Amino acid sequence: MIKKTVLITGASSGMGYAATQLFAQQGWQVYAGARRVNNIPVGTGIHPLSLDVTDDDSRKNFVQAAEKEATLDVLINNAGYGEYGPLEEVSLEKVRRQVETNLFGAAELTKLVLPRMRHQHTGRIVNISSLGGDMYSALGGWYHVTKHGLNVWSDVLDTEIRQFGLRSVVVEPGGTQSSWSDIAMGSIEKNVVPDTPYRSLIDGTLSVIQRVGSHSAATSADLAKVFYRAATDHKPKRRYYFSFSDRMMSRLARVHPGIFHQLIISMAARAAR
Numbered sequence: 001m002i003k004k005t006v007l008i009t010g011a012s013s014g015m016g017y018a019a020t021q022l023f024a025q026q027g028w029q030v031y032a033g034a035r036r037v038n039n040i041p042v043g044t045g046i047h048p049l050s051l052d053v054t055d056d057d058s059r060k061n062f063v064q065a066a067e068k069e070a071t072l073d074v075l076i077n078n079a080g081y082g083e084y085g086p087l088e089e090v091s092l093e094k095v096r097r098q099v100e101t102n103l104f105g106a107a108e109l110t111k112l113v114l115p116r117m118r119h120q121h122t123g124r125i126v127n128i129s130s131l132g133g134d135m136y137s138a139l140g141g142w143y144h145v146t147k148h149g150l151n152v153w154s155d156v157l158d159t160e161i162r163q164f165g166l167r168s169v170v171v172e173p174g175g176t177q178s179s180w181s182d183i184a185m186g187s188i189e190k191n192v193v194p195d196t197p198y199r200s201l202i203d204g205t206l207s208v209i210q211r212v213g214s215h216s217a218a219t220s221a222d223l224a225k226v227f228y229r230a231a232t233d234h235k236p237k238r239r240y241y242f243s244f245s246d247r248m249m250s251r252l253a254r255v256h257p258g259i260f261h262q263l264i265i266s267m268a269a270r271a272a273r
């Protein structure tokens with residue numbers, strides 16, 4: 001039997017790492033890319049490749065390596081990070097890099113796999129967004145912009161490629177154990193000016209995150225299973241969530257934006273007190 005092939009970005013850590021292991025265990029050929037190639041898991045069926053999703057040549061080499069397989073079945077656009085800080089103070093240079101990674105990197109990789117998928121009349125793009133693609137909170141502004149953008153981009157793509165038998169879907173993880181939170185929260189101090197007027201908001205927010213942080217979070221292995229469902233469901237859904245409460249939070253933000261906004265305003269006010 002021909003093995004299925006998946007391309008996974010951001011495979012050196014967290015959910016991408018766990019998804020690489022899971023797809024390989026399920027007998028897939030896994031083309032697993034990240035800049036820290038030595039951190040990508042090893043095992044039968046795993047092809048670790050150096051990949052920087054912001055670099056044109058790197059993206060091409062990644063997809064070309066996978067094209068020797070009989071089919072390209074799934075691309076999982078998972079690479080991403082949070083560049084956090086007050087909108088007034090985060091530099092546009094940092095913002096551009098985040099958009100290049102979280103949104104344009106996914107878009108350009110997708111362009112590279114679509115011709116082959118169209119030719120096959122089958123294929124799926126799984127975009128790892130976030131609950132933060134429907135919701136938002138103080139200090140995460142530009143991260144939310146990248147994930148809201150990824151959601152809309154995926155939905156439009158889905159309307160354009162269905163005619164070829166292809167699908168584009170979104171997974172929206174909530175808080176999940178990985179390096180993500182340390183990187184995002186660690187970026188705040190690097191992005192603020194020395195006497196920032198946002199100090200109390202920042203300190204209050206960080207202390208809330210430390211308190212609720214890890215014990216309420218899903219594991220990366222939990223989310224890898226959601227990635228797998230999104231990649232293999234016979235009737236794929238437009239959105240995938242890990243938990244019922246994640247689904248409800250996303251729904252609150254979408255269906256009752258005024259109530260959601262008041263909630264976030266009062267959380268920010270409490271944090272800044």
Ligand SMILES: NC(=O)c1ccc[n+]([C@@H]2O[C@H](COP(=O)([O-])OP(=O)(O)OC[C@H]3O[C@@H](n4cnc5c(N)ncnc54)[C@H](OP(=O)(O)O)[C@@H]3O)[C@@H](O)[C@H]2O)c1
Pocket residue numbers: 009010011012013014015016033034035036037051052053054078079080081082101128129130131132172173174175176177178179180181183220
């Ligand atoms: N953890 C959460 O709470 C959470 C919640 C919602 C959504 N998400 C999203 O889920 C996805 C996976 O995050 P995670 O939680 O697994 O975080 P993570 O442990 O920090 O992993 C992020 C991965 O992205 C890769 N990456 C970053 N920049 C890259 C680039 N330019 N080119 C290639 N790879 C790059 C990193 O690899 P290298 O550094 O080796 O390149 C790493 O493998 C992200 O899109 C994130 O925004 C996370």
